[in-house]
Amino acid sequence: MEQVDYIIVGAGYAGIFFAHQLIKEKKSFKIFYDGSISASQISAGVCNPVILKRFNTFWKSREQTDYLDIIFKEIELYTSKNYLINENVVRIFHNDSEKVQWTKNAQKEDLKSYLSPDFITLEWVENPFGAGKVNQSRRVDVSNFFLDMFKYLEDNNYLIKEKFEHQIINNEENSYKNIAFKNLIFCEGVASRKNPFFDRVPIQPNKGHCLKVKLTGRPDSYIIKKKHFLFGVGKDEYYYGGTYDRFDQTGDINQNSVEELKTGLMEIYINDFEIQDVNIGFRATVADRRPILGRHQEHTNLYILNGLGARGVYNGSYFSKVLFDFIENGLKLESEIDVKRFY
Numbered sequence: 011m012e013q014v015d016y017i018i019v020g021a022g023y024a025g026i027f028f029a030h031q032l033i034k035e036k037k038s039f040k041i042f043y044d045g046s047i048s049a050s051q052i053s054a055g056v057c058n059p060v061i062l063k064r065f066n067t068f069w070k071s072r073e074q075t076d077y078l079d080i081i082f083k084e085i086e087l088y089t090s091k092n093y094l095i096n097e098n099v100v101r102i103f104h105n106d107s108e109k110v111q112w113t114k115n116a117q118k119e120d121l122k123s124y125l126s127p128d129f130i131t132l133e134w135v136e137n138p139f140g141a142g143k144v145n146q147s148r149r150v151d152v153s154n155f156f157l158d159m160f161k162y163l164e165d166n167n168y169l170i171k172e173k174f175e176h177q178i179i180n181n182e183e184n185s186y187k188n189i190a191f192k193n194l195i196f197c198e199g200v201a202s203r204k205n206p207f208f209d210r211v212p213i214q215p216n217k218g219h220c221l222k223v224k225l226t227g228r229p230d231s232y233i234i235k236k237k238h239f240l241f242g243v244g245k246d247e248y249y250y251g252g253t254y255d256r257f258d259q260t261g262d263i264n265q266n267s268v269e270e271l272k273t274g275l276m277e278i279y280i281n282d283f284e285i286q287d288v289n290i291g292f293r294a295t296v297a298d299r300r301p302i303l304g305r306h307q308e309h310t311n312l313y314i315l316n317g318l319g320a321r322g323v324y325n326g327s328y329f330s331k332v333l334f335d336f337i338e339n340g341l342k343l344e345s346e347i348d349v350k351r352f353y
């Protein structure tokens with residue numbers, strides 16, 4: 011039987027960032043990945059410390075923004091690449107009163123480092139009221155991040171490309187098939203609703219659609235946001251998305267969502283564009299808008315890292331470290347995020 015410190019189930023942002031903590035701390039582990047395209051892999055990868063509806067910030071945004079640089083520098087040490095792209099989010103204003111609100115909020119202590127007081131005008135999209143720039147916002151090079159991380163995990167014999175079956179865990183021996191583990195971390199996104207150990211955790215799937223589109227003309231490199239995010243990913247190739255839908259839980263493309271995206275894009279880009287691809291994914295959201303992490307109440311070496319919501323990069327990176335410190339270094343979990351709140 012092979013002995014490992016950890017088994018991780020799931021290889022989206024939660025699983026991959028937790029794997030990073032283990033690589034950094036030289037722990038032995040196996041990570042199970044069932045091969046399906048995760049929400050993480052189709053995400054925009056935008057890391058934005060500001061809620062763009064009302065120009066507020068959110069719980070732990072400062073800590074998360076600061077930690078992003080640290081974790082991606084650590085990852086760079088073994089992949090030789092930095093996946094953080096320094097393109098800022100610019101929010102197109104709907105009207106003048108939004109500008110007034112932005113200016114007001116830009117003076118607040120917790121927002122002044124984020125909301126640039128100088129408005130800009132974008133050359134190639136419709137923005138009659140101009141746009142505001144969010145300092146310290148970035149995005150992750152999502153496709154290369156997952157490509158390289160999977161390769162690294164595979165090359166170093168960490169990755170097991172198969173579905174993890176909960177019912178064959180041996181809780182007496184702390185083993186799964188021929189692997190004996192000290193701790194097991196479930197990072198399953200919305201699939202955790204089928205996990206018999208954490209089935210009381212109220213994950214609500216929120217379906218998102220996004221597009222790959224072909225369009226021309228891009229003199230500046232920003233992540234443009236009006237209704238959705240628009241940014242370039244290759245020559246004339248753009249990402250546009252995503253939608254939010256709490257009701258449709260089918261795995262099919264929903265034409266209403268595609269229409270919503272087309273309409274949103276046409277509002278800012280008046281020339282023709284070609285839709286090259288439509289992707290969908292399910293965000294694992296929680297009603298109290300806090301991630302879920304912690305220990306199973308009975309099986310004390312089983313853990314969960316989930317509920318990353320619409321902020322997979324921020325939450326996954328930051329809370330992977332919080333969970334690691336809880337397990338290995340005895341640090342306390344704040345009650346807002348502790349899975350105990352659902353027992």
Ligand SMILES: Cc1cc2nc3c(=O)[nH]c(=O)nc-3n(C[C@H](O)[C@H](O)[C@H](O)COP(=O)(O)OP(=O)(O)OC[C@H]3O[C@@H](n4cnc5c(N)ncnc54)[C@H](O)[C@@H]3O)c2cc1C
Nearest residue numbers: 020022023024044048050054055056174199218252322323
């Ligand atoms: C359209 C869209 C755009 C988004 N844009 C952004 C963005 O710009 N910025 C941002 O920060 N976040 C964004 N998100 C949110 C982000 O994608 C999620 O928060 C994040 O993907 C959640 O990561 P996760 O690891 O918890 O779950 P997932 O990404 O769903 O990963 C879970 C993984 O576990 C695997 N798995 C589950 N059960 C098993 C099993 N039994 N055995 C083996 N493997 C298993 C699944 O197949 C999957 O690969 C977006 C989401 C969507 C849908």
